[in-house]
Amino acid sequence: xxxxxxxxxxxxxxxxxxxxxxxxxxxxxxxxxxxxxxxxxxxxxxxxxxxxxxxxxxxxxxxxxxxxxxxxxxxxxxxxxxxxxxxxxxxxxxxxxxxxxxxxxxxxxxxxxxxxxxxxxxxxxxxxxxxxxxxxxxxxxxxxxxxxxxxxxxxxxxxxxxxxxxxxx
Numbered sequence: 001x002x003x004x005x006x007x008x009x010x011x012x013x014x015x016x017x018x019x020x021x022x023x024x025x026x027x028x029x030x031x032x033x034x035x036x037x038x039x040x041x042x043x044x045x046x047x048x049x050x051x052x053x054x055x056x057x058x059x060x061x062x063x064x065x066x067x068x069x070x071x072x073x074x075x076x077x078x079x080x081x082x083x084x085x086x087x088x089x090x091x092x093x094x095x096x097x098x099x100x101x102x103x104x105x106x107x108x109x110x111x112x113x114x115x116x117x118x119x120x121x122x123x124x125x126x127x128x129x130x131x132x133x134x135x136x137x138x139x140x141x142x143x144x145x146x147x148x149x150x151x152x153x154x155x156x157x158x159x160x161x162x163x164x165x166x167x168x169x
Contacts, residue, residue: 042054043062043063043064043123044123045123045124046164048167049125049166049167050164050165050166050167051063051122051123051124051125051164051165051166052162052163052164053076053123053162053163053164053165054161054162055160055161055162055163060075060076061075061076061163062074062075062076063076063122063123063146064123065120065121065122065123065146066119066120066121067083067085067089067093067095067118067119067120067132067144068093068094068095068118068119068120069093069119070089070092070093070094071142072085072089072093072142072143072144073142073143073144074122074143074144074145074146075139075143075144075145075146076145076146076151076163077145077146077147078147078148078151078156078158079147080145080146080147080148081133081147081148081149082114082130082131082132082133082145082147082148082149083118083120083130083131083132083133083144083145083146083147083149083150084103084132084133084134084135084136084144084145084147085132085133085134085136085144085145086134086135086136086137086139086141086144087134087135088141089141089142089143089144090113090115090132090134092141093118095115095118095132095134096115097113097115098113098114098115098116098132098133098134099113099114099115099116100112100113101113101114101133103133103135103136107138110135110137111135112133112134112135112136113133113134113135114131114132114133114134115131115132115133115134116129116131116132117129117130118130118131118132120132120146120150122146122150122165123165125154125165125167127150127153130149130150131149132149133147151165153168154166154167154168155168
């Protein structure tokens with residue numbers, strides 16, 4: 001005859017195992033769903049010279065790229081005159097000292113520098129001689145603004161949920 005305490009212990013372990021299996025299945029299901037959703041938000045190339053940037057949950061367009069081969073995440077800002085970085089990112093990217101300039105921002109004016117002839121890549125699109133303003137504040141060190149000194153070289157089409165940058169012929 002079996003021991004009632006041993007039977008109860010095996011029953012409790014079986015119930016715990018079933019709940020662990022359910023929790024694991026839910027975790028993997030939600031993880032798959034989240035990865036699928038994130039994949040839809042990643043910028044992608046559509047043909048030669050065309051970059052599609054989906055609008056993110058924060059309402060902005062973000063794209064990974066490089067400034068002078070330094071990895072960066074760009075916030076696309078069609079109202080910004082230049083590609084703009086903070087001082088720390090400029091140093092990481094090895095940018096030389098630029099010409100003094102006054103930066104006009106939503107928070108007023110501030111001193112900055114303008115560095116010309118810098119290679120910039122956004123997704124698969126490359127511009128080898130962009131102008132970069134140094135002196136941006138308010139963004140994390142690995143983020144920069146992708147402004148008109150880059151964007152003006154491409155056709156920009158903004159839809160409800162996507163921005164498309166096309167290389168001009």
